[in-house]
Amino acid sequence: MLRLLTVLRRPFVFDLRALALLRVAVAAVLLLDLGIRSTDLEALYSNMGVLPLQVLFEHNWNPYEFSLHSASGLWQVQAFLFLIAGVAALAMLLGYKTRFATAVSWVLLVSLQNRNPLISQGGDDLLRMLLFWGFFLPWGRVYSLDARKRPTPTDLNYFSAATLAYVVQLALVYWCTALLKSGAEWSQEYTAIYYALSLDQVLMPGGRLIYPYPELLKALTFTTYYLEKFLPFLLFLPFWVPFWRILFVVVMFGFHLGISLTLFVGLFFLINMASVLGLLPSVAMDWLERHLLPTTQQLRPRVAARLASLQSRFATWRRPVRVQVASSLEISEGLRRLLRAMRNGLVTGILVYVCWWNLDNIVDPRWTMSEGFRWIGYLVRVDQHWGMFAPTVFKDDGWYILDATTIDGRHIDLNRKGRPTTYQKPKSVMRLFKNDRWRKYSENYLFISNTYMRPYYCNYLLRIWSENPCHPPLRHLDVIYMKEVSLPDYQVATPTREVLCGCDAQLPPPEVPNEQPLPTAAAPQ
Numbered sequence: 001m002l003r004l005l006t007v008l009r010r011p012f013v014f015d016l017r018a019l020a021l022l023r024v025a026v027a028a029v030l031l032l033d034l035g036i037r038s039t040d041l042e043a044l045y046s047n048m049g050v051l052p053l054q055v056l057f058e059h060n061w062n063p064y065e066f067s068l069h070s071a072s073g074l075w076q077v078q079a080f081l082f083l084i085a086g087v088a089a090l091a092m093l094l095g096y097k098t099r100f101a102t103a104v105s106w107v108l109l110v111s112l113q114n115r116n117p118l119i120s121q122g123g124d125d126l127l128r129m130l131l132f133w134g135f136f137l138p139w140g141r142v143y144s145l146d147a148r149k150r151p152t153p154t155d156l157n158y159f160s161a162a163t164l165a166y167v168v169q170l171a172l173v174y175w176c177t178a179l180l181k182s183g184a185e186w187s188q189e190y191t192a193i194y195y196a197l198s199l200d201q202v203l204m205p206g207g208r209l210i211y212p213y214p215e216l217l218k219a220l221t222f223t224t225y226y227l228e229k230f231l232p233f234l235l236f237l238p239f240w241v242p243f244w245r246i247l248f249v250v251v252m253f254g255f256h257l258g259i260s261l262t263l264f265v266g267l268f269f270l271i272n273m274a275s276v277l278g279l280l281p282s283v284a285m286d287w288l289e290r291h292l293l294p295t296t297q298q299l300r301p302r303v304a305a306r307l308a309s310l311q312s313r314f315a316t317w318r319r320p321v322r323v324q325v326a327s328s329l330e331i332s333e334g335l336r337r338l339l340r341a342m343r344n345g346l347v348t349g350i351l352v353y354v355c356w357w358n359l360d361n362i363v364d365p366r367w368t369m370s371e372g373f374r375w376i377g378y379l380v381r382v383d384q385h386w387g388m389f390a391p392t393v394f395k396d397d398g399w400y401i402l403d404a405t406t407i408d409g410r411h412i413d414l415n416r417k418g419r420p421t422t423y424q425k426p427k428s429v430m431r432l433f434k435n436d437r438w439r440k441y442s443e444n445y446l447f448i449s450n451t452y453m454r455p456y457y458c459n460y461l462l463r464i465w466s467e468n469p470c471h472p473p474l475r476h477l478d479v480i481y482m483k484e485v486s487l488p489d490y491q492v493a494t495p496t497r498e499v500l501c502g503c504d505a506q507l508p509p510p511e512v513p514n515e516q517p518l519p520t521a522a523a524p525q
Contacts, residue, residue: 022278027093047073095144183392206261242281266436
């Protein structure tokens with residue numbers, strides 16, 4: 001029995017160096033995400049933007065969720081929270097106070113995602129879950145500043161309930177994605193990739209190159225569907241574990257690289273690439289160390305000198321108060337085992353809960369989670385949904401025209417930097433979006449259930465346009481969507497004009513001409 005258990009746990013034993021690489025990659029993606037989001041502090045996270053707090057609480061708020069970012073509608077407060085999140089992510093990247101930095105990063109990421117759920121996508125769920133499970137992983141044991149204070153581990157292999165949760169979470173991403181794709185275009189007609197590349201809002205140059213080849217698109221659809229459905233089983237095979245893991249990582253890297261070249265999905269592909277780095281076996285980490293460590297060792301003296309100079313500067317500062325707390329509390333080995341067992345029990349319970357949550361829309365509704373249990377998922381944000389292009393691909397394609405009328409009667413398109421309004425389809429619809437957050441917001445803007453958000457976007461556009469004195473004053477703005485339904489066999493539908501929202505600008509009061517004094521009659525001589 002002991003030998004059998006040893007064999008069965010092989011797929012869940014990880015190299016500490018691979019877990020450290022996973023930590024570095026997740027922290028780097030988190031910093032990149034914060035950097036992209038920070039360019040829209042006012043627009044997406046303040047009361048002056050498209051989702052003021054009162055609208056968030058009225059239409060998008062779950063009473064079990066929390067958000068520090070919703071404590072204020074000022075963009076300056078959002079900037080401060082972004083700064084704290086950036087410092088925590090940098091600390092996690094360097095491995096300084098790793099577990100605490102991971103906890104702070106997770107709390108602030110959950111808070112940020114709860115502040116504006118209208119711009120979230122599947123990659124955000126995965127990034128949030130990687131931080132959650134990472135809190136229970138020893139991903140700061142090596143390749144970190146924390147590791148300099150501890151002896152080098154004699155055994156680089158690690159197994160716990162958290163490593164099991166990490167593997168199951170990766171498998172759930174792809175299994176649920178495949179099982180939710182119940183449309184005939186995925187499993188029978190194999191036209192899903194054709195319809196995905198028919199969406200001009202997400203079409204990248206690489207997708208434009210392969211779009212004219214229907215047989216290739218069918219082969220890619222077949223490969224994608226069955227790859228997502230069966231490849232995760234490799235992660236649970238107890239034999240040839242290093243081979244299967246390297247195969248899984250290589251295939252997933254190629255898969256998501258292909259997505260990034262063909263579809264505009266923001267950081268989705270980077271998050272998924274980062275998520276599989278923890279799977280790298282010891283043989284792969286040995287190879288990376290042989291080829292990368294010599295380069296890092298050349299940089300180490302320079303970094304050490306810079307850190308020494310910083311420490312000398314801080315040492316000259318006089319601390320007004322110095323407090324030193326010494327503890328003589330020693331944790332016995334029995335207590336350590338008890339705490340470890342409690343942690344593994346907690347992780348196992350949450351993992352079972354997550355698996356149960358993912359049964360939505362996959363099994364009979366009688367076996368899915370009832371609403372009475374979902375508050376836990378909303379509270380700690382382990383709720384997740386992996387429905388990219390599921391059950392079928394979105395067919396309502398099109399582009400936006402922000403038709404503004406100036407006070408002198410001219411029509412200009414704010415979506416094209418004030419050029420004259422034209423209904424001709426742009427060469428690249430995807431380039432009309434500043435980033436993927438705005439693309440996702442524009443996608444949600446179309447739904448009838450989100451009509452409440454339309455006036456706020458319209459008035460926000462009028463305000464930011466009027467703040468530039470070089471722009472001509474506006475009288476009215478219409479948010480127009482040129483709807484173009486994707487048709488089979490490369491047929492082209494005639495676009496239809498839909499006015500989603502219209503709002504009037506607040507015109508400045510008319511100027512009152514200065515009254516000239518009447519000329520006085522000259523006094524008689």
